[in-house]
Amino acid sequence: MSLPLTEEQRKKIEVNRQKALARRAEKLLEQHQNAGSGSSITTHPSQSKPGAFQNLPRDPSKPVSHGVIFKQQNPSSSSPGDQRPHNPHSVHVSTSEQAEGMWKRQEEMSTACPHHSPPSQMPLTGISPPLAQSPPGVSIPQLSGYELGQSHPQASHGTKSTPFANTTHESLAKAKSSQDTPASSSGQLPKDPELETTAAKPSTSGQNISDVHYGSGQVTPRTEGRLQQKLGASLPKAVSSQEGICVRNGDRFQVQIGYNAELIAVFKSLPSRRFDPATKTWNFSMNDYSALMRAAQRLRTVALQPLEGASSVAQTSLPSASSLRFVKGQCMLISRARFEADINYSEELITLFKQMDSGNYDVKTRKWNFLLEDHNKLIERARCLPQVQLSPLPKTLTLAFASQMEKTSLCPTADIPEADLSRVDPKLVSSLLPFQRAGVNFAIAKGGRLLLADDMGLGKTVQAICIAAFYRKEWPLLVVVPSSVRFTWEQAFLQWLPSLSPDQINVVVTGKDRLTTGLVNIVSFDLLSKLEKQLKTPFKVVIVDESHFLKNIKTARCRAAMPLLKVAKRVILLSGTPAMSRPSELYTQVIAVKPTFFPQFHSFGLRYCDAKRHAWGWDYSGSSNLGELKLLLEEAVMLRRLKSDVLSQLPAKQRKMVVVIPGRISAKLRASLDVAAKEMTTKNQSKGQQREALLLFFNRTAEAKIPSVIEYILDLLESGKEKFLVFAHHKMVLDAITNELERKKVQYIRIDGSTSSADRESLCQQFQLSERHAVAVLSITAANMGLTFSSANLVVFAELFWNPGVLMQAEDRVHRIGQLSSVGIHYLVARGTADDYIWPLIQEKMKVLGEAGVSEGNFSEMTETTDYVHKCLPFL
Structure with a gap:
């Protein structure tokens, strides 16, 4: 049985038959x-x-x-051309x-x-x-x-x-x-x-x-x-013809019509053709307008309406683009109350601008700006000018600044109302600094949906916990964090919310754990993508720490998290660096907080990413209209304060204990840790035997902490931290860190006991003056004095040490004259290791030195976490 002929085959047969x-x-x-x-x-x-x-x-x-x-x-x-006889x-x-x-x-x-x-x-x-x-x-x-x-x-x-x-x-x-x-x-x-x-x-x-x-x-x-x-x-088109329309777009015009094979062939024959995959339409130069319309009129299956103002294309040709003097531009937001018209010169348009009551000409930018309340009036009048195309502000902006567009007397710096925090634990409320309290007020005024983008070290964690506690009636709470800080968040909840018991906090460690068993559920980005079956029940309150991890919408972590964030009633995103390098990285975070803003990424990319079309597609790696984007984010999405903005409210040092769990270690090492821990609990030991047992335990701990330490350092680098110091004691830990940095192609310096005095000073100056070196890997005992690293403002202790005085000297490598910011100090403490004994010991010794007046104060009170273990070793 033969197959039926296609439409193109039948047309070709008909053409050949007509010729014959x-x-x-x-x-x-x-x-x-x-x-x-x-x-x-x-x-x-x-x-x-x-x-x-x-x-x-x-x-x-x-x-x-x-x-x-x-x-x-x-x-x-007769006709003069007729030369034939009658x-x-x-x-x-x-x-x-x-x-x-x-x-x-x-x-x-x-x-x-x-x-x-x-x-x-x-x-x-x-x-x-x-x-x-x-x-x-x-x-x-x-x-x-x-x-x-x-x-x-x-x-x-x-x-x-x-x-x-x-x-x-x-x-x-x-x-x-x-x-x-x-x-x-x-x-x-x-x-x-x-x-x-x-x-x-x-x-x-x-x-x-x-x-x-x-x-x-x-x-x-x-x-x-x-x-x-x-x-x-004279002849009308066929009744079954496909209708379309031509629309002018600057010096080009666009054809809006459904698919038609014959018309596509005509499109491809024109030299100025361009196909836009985003809108799925063809556009052409004005020089090809007459040729296209003549060809389209020969097609019975197409009824193409001409451009507005072109009555008969077959008889009259459209003027060239240069003779039209067509000007195209757009409106841009320049403040919370005003916008400007970014467009080329047009005498008719300037006349219109002068007629607007709020019109103001800026001699520096050579552009006209107006009050937001005149926006709709200006756009409506500009549409009456045939040779002017002035694009209005995007709908997202008009919605975000709706009050300003209706009323211009609104103060640009209107105060956020004070939130009633009587339902939150008093300990947490009383611990908030003034700028932190302002952040909580901002979040509650926005309905619990915001991107908290405070600089590192300004207490985003405590603000997020306070905001979530305000909506405690809507719990269970989901907290999505990097895997290296899961247990740090657990300790923070226990510290700031005494009303919570440890049994109410669920930390998801493996893919087999349940996600909804606790009142507070903490899970890593990677595990979240593996628990899709458990995500059918939505959470009403969600916290996402380091939300810039969601910058790529194609990743598994982003695909798993975005549906949760869009349906949640309260969304609290935390990131000290919301965008690492380009505005396109902000898009997922913006729509997570405001799903109605820019439903399509293409419109966001055209406005703020300087989108350019190439042969292979669209390129969104650029940036444009950044001032307007900043105003939009600050008005409706984001709150960001830098250390320089609130430096007077910050302490000189901010210590933070980061709880890590030894992971990915061999069974042999795990067994040796268990033996060392058991040895520490053996009774009837002399002080010498206890010291020997703790030293052995300390050595085993160094090897066990290596994976967690490396993971935390990589998280800091991914978060955009430019420069920081990493202190360690054992050579195996220093070697593991530098090997990983080399593998990741991160430039660093290293100073340990084998570094000569001349090289120490040279490396120190290299780190201070170079912007390429991001990490300084230092030995606690060999680089704790005589060096200045004030170009960094963060210190990470991969290992602890017996003597708190040595730790204080290491901290001061950053906290020195010339330091213009508050210094962050992170101590990585591993559970189930020798840190369970050393960390309480350090706190106790610092307390004694503080009471004697030879230390800066109570070490424990200056550390942003609680003591989760209380061991006493009288021999140290």
């Missing part, structure tokens, strides 16, 4: 004329009537074109007899060719009376249905019309276009100077049947495009 029929009809007519012995039917010049059909003798040496043309003869003189055998016939003879000839030619069922016909109107007479056996309605490229009305039963009929229809269309003139009303056709002049020129050989016609007794070329244009203006 044309050649056959031409040959038959030539044979018929040769058999006529040179005689023809014509009218005597003295008795001819306007509009009469003429069948002229031809030169056998020249090709023949099968067509007629309506030509008004001059009764007093045929004495010519006879005089009436107009109706001429038409009858023509129809008979067509019927003879039509019956010689096979025919298929004719296509749908459309009536022709406005035919002059002499032409409206029906041929023998053909009614006027049948004649009216005779259309260009269609079959003879009588040839529907096994016959097919020839190209001769097409030329006849061109003549009918010519008569139609003149129906409103006096000549047509009286049965006469008007004189066409262009066609008459063309007809006077002798024809050349090799012309196609559709390119020549008879007139004044000789074959002449037809004026190119003349009849096609008039036919296109």
Whole structure:
């Protein structure tokens, strides 16, 4: 069984068949004329009537074109181009007899060719009376249905019309276009100077049947495009045509229409074509407008509306882009109360700007700016200027600044109302610094949905816990964090919310753990993507620490987190560096807080990422309108304070205990840790035996902490931390850190016991002055004095040490003269290791030194966490 033909195959067969029929009809007519012995039917010049059909003798040496043309003869003189002698055998016939003879000839030619069922016909109107007479056996309605490229009305039963009929229809269309003139009303056709002049020129050989016609007794070329244009203006499109529209876009225009294979082929033939995959539309230069419209009018399946202001493309060409002096621009937000028009010079537009009451010209930027309340009025008036296209502010901005657009008396720095925190634990509320309390007020004023982007060390964790506690009635709470700080968050909740018990906090450690068993559920980004089946029950309150981890929407962590954030009632995002390098990284965080802002990334990219289209697609790696983006984020999404903004409220040092869990260690090492821990609990040991057991435990701890330490350092680098110090004691830990930094291609310096004095100073200056070196890997005992690293403001202790005085000296490598910021100090403490004994010991010794007045104060009170173990070693 054969497969049915496609539409393109059927069209191709039809075209080939028409060409064959044309050649056959031409040959038959030539044979018929040769058999006529040179005689023809014509009218005597003295008795001819306007509009009469003429069948002229031809030169056998020249090709023949099968067509007629309506030509008004001059009764007093013959055409100057007619050099042939008058045929004495010519006879005089009436107009109706001429038409009858023509129809008979067509019927003879039509019956010689096979025919298929004719296509749908459309009536022709406005035919002059002499032409409206029906041929023998053909009614006027049948004649009216005779259309260009269609079959003879009588040839529907096994016959097919020839190209001769097409030329006849061109003549009918010519008569139609003149129906409103006096000549047509009286049965006469008007004189066409262009066609008459063309007809006077002798024809050349090799012309196609559709390119020549008879007139004044000789074959002449037809004026190119003349009849096609008039036919296109007189004949309507098919009923089943596909409709589209042309829309101007600056110096180009866009075609908005559904898919059409024929039209796509036309698009691809134009040199200025461009396809936009984002909008799935084609656009072109204004220079190709006329060519496109002419080609589209030849397609029966397409009805393309012209550009606004272009009434008839076939008859008049559109002015070039340069002659239009078209200007295009956009409105941009410059403050919470004003916007500016970023557009080229236009005299009409400047006149409009001067008419606006709030208009103000900035001599520095050379741009006009206005109050937001005049935005809609300005855009409405600018649309009345035909050569101006001023794009309004995006809908996102008009929604975010709706109050300013309605009322300009709003103070740009309106105070956020004070939130009622009576339902939050008093210990937490009393511990908030003034700027932290302001952050909580901002979040509650925004309905618990915000991006808290405070600088590192400003207490984002404590603010987030306070905000979440305000909505405690909507718990259970989900906290999504990097895996290296899961247990740090657990300790923070226990410290700041005493009303919580440890059993109410669920830390997800493996993919087999339940996500919803606790009142507070803490999970890492990586594990969240593996717990998709447990995410069907949404959380109403969600905290995301280091939310810049969601910057790439294609990652598994982002795909898992975004659905949760969009349906949650309260979303608290935390990040000291929301965007690492470009504005596109902000998009996922913006829509997580405000899902209605920029539903499509493309619109965000065009506005703020300087989107550019290349052969391979769109490039969103740039940046644009950053001032406007900052205003939008600060108004509706983000709260950000730098250390320099609140330095007077910060302590000189901010210590933080980071709880880590030894992971990915071998079974042998795990067993040795268990043995060392058991040895520490053995009773009846001397002080020497206890010291020896703790030293062994300390060595085993160093090896066990390496994976967690490296993970934390990499998290800091990914968070955008520029420079920081890492202190460690054991050589194996220093080696592991530097090896990982080399593998990640992170530049660093290292100073340990093997570094010479000259090299120490050289490396120190290299770190201080170079922006490329991000990490200084230092030995606690070899680099705790005599060095200055004030270019950094963060110190990480990968290991603890017995003597707290040594730790204090190491801290002061950063906290020195020249330091302009508060210093952050992070102590990594591992559970189930020797740190369980050493950390409480350090706190106790610092307390004693503080009471004696030889230390800066209580070490425990200055550390942002609680003591989760209380061991006592009297021998140290």
